[in-house]
Amino acid sequence: MDEYGWAENPGMPAAEAVRAGWAATVAAVPVGSRLTGTVTGRRPFGVFIRIDGVPDAIALAEITRMPLGMELPVLGALAAGEVYWHDDRNHQVRVRLDEWQGADG
Template sequence: MSEYSWAADGAGAGPRARAAWPAICQALPLGTKITGEVVGRQRFGVFLRIDEMPDATGLAEITAAPRNAVLPAMGESVSGQVIWHADHNCQVKIKLAAWKAEA
């Protein structure tokens, strides 16, 4: 499984995220509840475009999911909570609310 739906300007997402990283971390501290859209799916989890934070990339890894969890579909709206800031790749790690309910 490998699906992506990045915006037309997705090639510049990395530099924009690095430039905005301090502001992203400040706006989305650990424990913050978020909503977003699934824009990428991989075997290890889903990438999210976080609402109200266009330069932030969220990642909900399957390791944060309960056993036998199903990854949300491309384009699906999801909600969750910030559980970590991955400074090395400027990603906001998310635990999806649906996974918390199933745990």
């Protein structure tokens, strides 16, 4: 699989499942809560994370929250961070990764 190829990744939940489970996702990982998961996709704009304990959910850590001089985590990396927003349009949990906290940027 290409570093930026994630649509064919069997680790990603189906879009229909993500939409159907959105209310449960928002309840499970509210804004301000912490989450952990596995990086299942990399794109030039950020990484997608499969959230532990919430099988039909996807988090997105965008580069807009990444301090200068840091790099995106690699595919398969374990990630942890704080939820700062729920994107109702895309059904994504937005997260700032712990490794980005307190870094100069």
